[in-house]
Amino acid sequence: MTGVPLPTDSIAKVDLLLGQATMLTADRWDDLAAMIHEAMGISLLMAATHLSSRPVDVPGLTRLTALECVENAWREVHTWDLALAADLPDLARLRVLLADVRRELNSTVGRRG
Amino acid sequence: MWQAVRRELARLEWEAEPPLTLDLMADWTQTVSSLVTIRRALGPISTADPLALLATATTGAVRTADVKPILAPSLGAVNAALADVGQDMAARTDFDRQRDAATLNHVAYELVHWVRVRTPDDRAKAWLLAGETALDGAIHAPASRSAASVGLAAWQDALAAVQPVHAAPIVRRSVALGHLAILRNSHALVDEARSAGALPAPYADALLSNIRELARAHQTTLGQIDGRRLGATRVDQAVMLQVGTAVRQLTGRPEPAEPSQDRLDALLRSGLGQAVLVANLTGEPSAHRAAARISQLALEYLTNPRMLRDIDLPEALTPPVPMEPNAAAAREPRASAGIAPMQPTITPGTVLDGPSILALCQARDLGVAAGTADPANPPDSLRGIDPERWPQLVAEGQQAVADLVGSVIPMVYAQTRRTPNVADVRGQMFVELMGAAYRFDPHRTSPEGWASYAWMTIKHARMRGVDDAGVVRKRASGPRPIAVAFGEREPASSAPNPGEVVQERQSVAGIARAVEQLPASLREPLLASIKGNPMRAIADDLGYSESTAHRRIAEARDQLRVELAIRPDEGNWVPFSRSTDPVLERAQRLYEQAFPSSCPVDPGRPAR
Numbered sequence: 029m030t031g032v033p034l035p036t037d038s039i040a041k042v043d044l045l046l047g048q049a050t051m052l053t054a055d056r057w058d059d060l061a062a063m064i065h066e067a068m069g070i071s072l073l074m075a076a077t078h079l080s081s082r083p084v085d086v087p088g089l090t091r092l093t094a095l096e097c098v099e100n101a102w103r104e105v106h107t108w109d110l111a112l113a114a115d116l117p118d119l120a121r122l123r124v125l126l127a128d129v130r131r132e133l134n135s136t137v138g139r140r141g
Numbered sequence: 142m143w144q145a146v147r148r149e150l151a152r153l154e155w156e157a158e159p160p161l162t163l164d165l166m167a168d169w170t171q172t173v174s175s176l177v178t179i180r181r182a183l184g185p186i187s188t189a190d191p192l193a194l195l196a197t198a199t200t201g202a203v204r205t206a207d208v209k210p211i212l213a214p215s216l217g218a219v220n221a222a223l224a225d226v227g228q229d230m231a232a233r234t235d236f237d238r239q240r241d242a243a244t245l246n247h248v249a250y251e252l253v254h255w256v257r258v259r260t261p262d263d264r265a266k267a268w269l270l271a272g273e274t275a276l277d278g279a280i281h282a283p284a285s286r287s288a289a290s291v292g293l294a295a296w297q298d299a300l301a302a303v304q305p306v307h308a309a310p311i312v313r314r315s316v317a318l319g320h321l322a323i324l325r326n327s328h329a330l331v332d333e334a335r336s337a338g339a340l341p342a343p344y345a346d347a348l349l350s351n352i353r354e355l356a357r358a359h360q361t362t363l364g365q366i367d368g369r370r371l372g373a374t375r376v377d378q379a380v381m382l383q384v385g386t387a388v389r390q391l392t393g394r395p396e397p398a399e400p401s402q403d404r405l406d407a408l409l410r411s412g413l414g415q416a417v418l419v420a421n422l423t424g425e426p427s428a429h430r431a432a433a434r435i436s437q438l439a440l441e442y443l444t445n446p447r448m449l450r451d452i453d454l455p456e457a458l459t460p461p462v463p464m465e466p467n468a469a470a471a472r473e474p475r476a477s478a479g480i481a482p483m484q485p486t487i488t489p490g491t492v493l494d495g496p497s498i499l500a501l502c503q504a505r506d507l508g509v510a511a512g513t514a515d516p517a518n519p520p521d522s523l524r525g526i527d528p529e530r531w532p533q534l535v536a537e538g539q540q541a542v543a544d545l546v547g548s549v550i551p552m553v554y555a556q557t558r559r560t561p562n563v564a565d566v567r568g569q570m571f572v573e574l575m576g577a578a579y580r581f582d583p584h585r586t587s588p589e590g591w592a593s594y595a596w597m598t599i600k601h602a603r604m605r606g607v608d609d610a611g612v613v614r615k616r617a618s619g620p621r622p623i624a625v626a627f628g629e630r631e632p633a634s635s636a637p638n639p640g641e642v643v644q645e646r647q648s649v650a651g652i653a654r655a656v657e658q659l660p661a662s663l664r665e666p667l668l669a670s671i672k673g674n675p676m677r678a679i680a681d682d683l684g685y686s687e688s689t690a691h692r693r694i695a696e697a698r699d700q701l702r703v704e705l706a707i708r709p710d711e712g713n714w715v716p717f718s719r720s721t722d723p724v725l726e727r728a729q730r731l732y733e734q735a736f737p738s739s740c741p742v743d744p745g746r747p748a749r
Binding site: 072077090120 | 314315318319321322325326328329332353356357359360363364378380381382384385386388389391392393585586587590593594597
């Protein structure tokens with residue numbers, strides 16, 4: 029353990045956000061969906077391993093778009109101390125995935141106008 | 142082609158005065174070289190291939206420190222017969238790849254077993270057992286051993302584990318999310334196979350449309366679940382751990398060497414991740430039709446697996462460059478074949494520092510690349526390296542994997558102490574560790590993360606409780622699959638100690654006292670109910686309506702529950718043989734008490 033407190037509430041929020049993003053992209057079959065699923069898999073396991081002590085809510089979750097879900101998750105993950113990498117082995121992969129998904133989704137939205 | 146090998150195997154067992162060797166391990170190394178040469182002639186070898194694992198295990202066994210030479214019947218004749226098969230196979234193109242691969246696995250299995258039982262050193266034996274286990278899994282598994290099939294086995298195990306709490310919203314959410322990932326992966330692979338002509342178009346189209354329909358049903362399921370109250374209870378944690386572990390395995394990056402048709406084969410054999418079971422768990426009516434259709438299509442595939450044509454076949458059938466048996470053997474790690482001796486093996490349990498692990502991973506990757514690369518078109522990592530040196534790189538790569546495994550071997554012994562069928566479990570764990578050593582990516586975390594990664598791998602292997610051949614491990618006295626502690630207490634043991642037996646007897650007496658203290662109006666219907674009398678008979682006997690009897694029994698149970706409530710510091714033993722998981726059950730009860738509105742108790746269900 030690193031001694032840095034684990035942001036369990038924040039992990040739970042990321043899990044909720046990426047679950048919602050997965051739901052919203054359930055009709056996509058491209059590589060982007062694969063990346064979202066991988067990120068969701070990471071956050072699901074993280075949330076289970078580091079359980080929040082209280083129920084966590086993301087206000088307006090059901091009104092968010094997939095891009096907003098990913099952006100919010102990305103912001104949450106960026107608030108985590110990098111020293112947590114020892115406790116959260118998939119942290120680096122999650123950061124990379126979220127950055128890639130955000131960029132891809134952004135460009136898709138841009139192309140769609 | 143295999144007659145000579147069969148004859149020599151029979152001689153090995155039955156010959157009264159066989160020729161002897163002074164160093165069985167040297168003989169065996171040479172035999173493994175021949176086996177690998179044959180395997181190479183059959184097609185590219187992934188790092189998860191049982192023959193690749195056997196080669197690595199042999200490296201580990203041969204380099205175990207202080208192993209004395211073993212006097213035993215010589216494997217020379219078998220080796221010569223195998224070399225002939227390798228030569229024969231290299232010269233022909235009309236062999237049956239699948240049949241020969243199966244025969245090769247059988248021969249290798251028989252041989253490694255023969256060598257293992259003649260090896261006196263326990264550490265070398267453990268390595269050989271790992272190779273034997275890998276081959277055993279390949280022979281008996283319904284599908285080839287692959288990252289996808291391991292992930293799907295974990296998924297199936299998770300679905301079985303969450304059954305006791307199937308009504309909980311967290312189960313519906315986690316299962317739907319995990320299955321969406323499986324469906325997307327399946328969709329991509331089926332689409333690819335269809336485009337390549339590897340699957341009949343009507344079959345692929347039917348599969349694709351049902352996959353999409355089921356995904357829409359999961360979307361509906363997820364849209365109905367209020368996620369705000371999930372993830373806060375013990376039951377949530379238990380479910381998420383089970384499902385999350387499986388989903389993580391399934392959504393990780395596929396192993397580059399794993400052919401896509403192997404992944405698709407594993408998915409189809411699993412009924413695309415147990416679609417029917419998933420539909421039942423999520424409870425969405427629109428999911429059932431698509432899941433049933435997917436199940437039918439998967440069954441159709443099982444009856445005719447040849448409908449999935451080998452899309453990598455042209456590449457695999459390219460006849461390898463003919464080689465002399467000796468030249469073929471020289472590709473493998475043998476000091477006698479001109480390969481420079483490597484660093485002595487590390488002592489098991491040596492703690493490796495980051496740079497050492499990084500160096501081992503680099504050697505491993507170079508070895509894997511050298512083992513599969515085409516000298517005419519080498520990958521970037523091998524550019525500038527003389528192909529003559531590649532066999533040496535292969536040997537160093539296998540040594541690196543053996544060293545990585547060797548550094549964490551004590552974990553296997555720690556995990557398997559006092560375990561039933563210890564040899565089998567250890568063999569499986571060695572296989573898992575070798576796979577992990579091949580997969581570990583030091584750039585994803587840090588090189589120092591190897592020990593944690595290895596630990597998690599063997600813990601997951603234990604938690605999965607089913608080996609790669611699909612055989613469920615006996616868990617009679619093993620640790621609980623999900624270790625959820627209450628308060629400061631350690632998870633339950635499967636066997637009560639004498640103090641706990643006494644405590645249990647006292648508990649029974651306590652229950653009897655609590656029943657006695659109930660008012661007669663509650664005690665009488667409760668006792669009648671415990672005796673198994675139907676509700677109508679109880680109501681008639683006691684002279685009131687059936688609903689009153691029902692209410693009084695429920696009230697009696699509530700009072701007893703309050704009276705006998707287990708406090709966190711009591712009653713840490715639960716019988717292992719209960720039909721449902723007591724930890725999940727208790728967690729479910731706590732959850733229902735905390736959030737009665739989100740998960741109403743079925744009135745028809747008897748109170749616990």
